[in-house]
Amino acid sequence: MGLKVYINGEYFEKNEAKVSVFDHGLLYGDGVFEGIRSYARLIFKLKEHIDRLYESSHGIMLNIPLSKEDMIKAVVETLKLNQLDNAYIRLIVTRGIGDLGLDPRKCKSASIIIITDNIKLYPEKMYKEGLSIITVPTPRNIPEALNPQIKSLNYLNNILAKIEALNCGYEEALMFTAHGYVAECTGDNIFIIKDNNLITPPAYLGILKGITRACVMDIAKKIGMTVKEEVITRHNIFTASECFLTGTAAEIIPVVRVDKRIIGDGKPGKIILNLMKEFKKLTKTDGVKY
Ligand code: PXG
Numbered sequence: 425m426g427l428k429v430y431i432n433g434e435y436f437e438k439n440e441a442k443v444s445v446f447d448h449g450l451l452y453g454d455g456v457f458e459g460i461r462s463y464a465r466l467i468f469k470l471k472e473h474i475d476r477l478y479e480s481s482h483g484i485m486l487n488i489p490l491s492k493e494d495m496i497k498a499v500v501e502t503l504k505l506n507q508l509d510n511a512y513i514r515l516i517v518t519r520g521i522g523d524l525g526l527d528p529r530k531c532k533s534a535s536i537i538i539i540t541d542n543i544k545l546y547p548e549k550m551y552k553e554g555l556s557i558i559t560v561p562t563p564r565n566i567p568e569a570l571n572p573q574i575k576s577l578n579y580l581n582n583i584l585a586k587i588e589a590l591n592c593g594y595e596e597a598l599m600f601t602a603h604g605y606v607a608e609c610t611g612d613n614i615f616i617i618k619d620n621n622l623i624t625p626p627a628y629l630g631i632l633k634g635i636t637r638a639c640v641m642d643i644a645k646k647i648g649m650t651v652k653e654e655v656i657t658r659h660n661i662f663t664a665s666e667c668f669l670t671g672t673a674a675e676i677i678p679v680v681r682v683d684k685r686i687i688g689d690g691k692p693g694k695i696i697l698n699l700m701k702e703f704k705k706l707t708k709t710d711g712v713k714y
Contacts, residue, residue, distance in 0.1 A: 430502045430538035441539075448531050449518025453578030455534075456480035459672045460513040461543060462503060466711025467513070468672075470496060472635045476575065481517055481534075483574040488517050489533055500714045502538045512673070514539040518577065546674060551700070554680030554692045555669070557609065559658065560588040560597040564607040567630035572607075575632060582610040596669070598661075598682060601629050606656045612671035613637040614679075616656060616664035617695050623660070626653040636670040636703075643702045649695070658682075666693035675707075676700045 429441035436442075449455035457480075458473045474492050481488050490498065495515075503511055516537040522530035565572055565581045572581075582599075589597035589610075598614065599607045606625055608614055613634040615624045622644040627633040641651045661667060665688045667679040676699055678692035 427506050427541060428502070429540075430498055430536070432536055433498075435502075435505065441537075443518070443535060443537070444521045446521045446523065447518050447535060448520065448522050448528065449516070449535065449577050451522075451524070452519075452526060453576065453580070454484070454486075454528065454531075455516060455518035455577040456484065456486065456575055457517070457577055458513075458515040458575060460499070460515065461672050461707075462508070462511045462513065462714070463707040463711065465503075465509055465714055466707075466709075467499065467503070467714065468707055468711045469635045469639065470499070470712045472638070473515070476633070476635065477515060477517065480574045480576065483571065484576065485528075486517065486519055486534055488536070490536060495536075496712070498536070499538055499540075500712070502540050503714050506540050508540055508542065510543055511540045512543040514541075516577070543673075546677070550677060552692070554678035554690075555596060556594060556681035556684075557596045557598050557679055558589050558592050558594040559683055560585045560599060562588060562599065563602045564599045564630055566602050567628070572630045572632050573627060586610045600658075604657075605629055606658065606661060607631050608634075609669055612669035612674050612677070614661075615640065615668050615670065616661055617666035617693065618660075618664050620648070621650045621652055622695075623652045623654050623656060623664075625656055629655065634670055634672075636672055636675065639706065640670050640676060640699060640703065643699055643706070647698065647702065661687065664688065666696050668692075668696050668699075676703050 427438045428435040458477045460473045518535045520531040520535045562585045585597040601607045608631040667687045669677045
């Protein structure tokens with residue numbers, strides 16, 4: 425028996441799980457999503473992800489036809505059905521089926537999709553040795569036009585940046601704001617460490633307010649670091665003692681080279697390793713059981 429996918433209250437086999445070509449999620453990227461993880465049958469930061477999903481949908485005036493409680497129940501039920509212990513959960517809400525025009529009023533009801541699958545872990549080498557990343561020319565979307573705080577289905581901005589990195593032989597791209605400040609990577613937030621300070625760009629610059637980002641900031645405070653949300657430049661990254669990325673899929677991943685410049689001593693630093701250890705502990709104890 426294969427994995428089942430939830431679509432609007434019904435379950436479909438993976439191969440049969442399909443959406444209409446008239447769905448505005450496909451036609452226009454008109455929708456929102458979340459990527460969530462579970463660890464040993466504990467859904468990590470589920471409430472935070474659900475809250476962000478509803479904030480994103482509110483941001484695009486998309487009404488989700490399920491209460492948050494029912495959405496949580498649907499996620500839990502899908503995980504149970506698929507008997508996944510460690511899962512990657514993709515929650516998608518699209519504007520739904522409409523006609524070929526932009527008009528969202530033609531879409532009578534939102535479509536809700538819950539995909540749960542086995543998590544594909546990044547190679548262990550990346551965590552042990554650290555990542556080499558490259559800055560790219562495509563700036564992050566300006567928040568006045570399409571705010572990156574909305575986790576929308578329109579990810580072309582990030583995909584273009586990813587392509588630029590891949591074209592240069594790098595797996596990850598560091599993006600700037602239109603004004604040239606450090607923003608984030610294509611699917612991860614960025615942090616630097618300088619002395620006992622943990623510094624990350626503020627959300628108002630136009631980045632996704634990552635849930636792993638918030639979690640790492642909490643851990644850092646608990647271990648006595650000073651946590652700052654500050655505008656940072658490329659220079660600040662080059663002169664940092666440690667640098668890392670955070671995201672639901674990647675968790676905490678050290679960065680040891682940016683634009684071929686070595687950060688710190690070129691190896692995952694002591695503080696990062698400690699944050700990774702504390703984060704791992706949290707994923708084992710914190711979460712909604714199913
Ligand atoms: N920034 C962006 C632009 C993201 O899309 C994050 C930061 C990290 O946020 P969380 O809440 O996960 O700590 C994300 C999350 C992937 C993938 O395949 C990653 C995300 C979305 C879709 C795919 O790596 N991002």
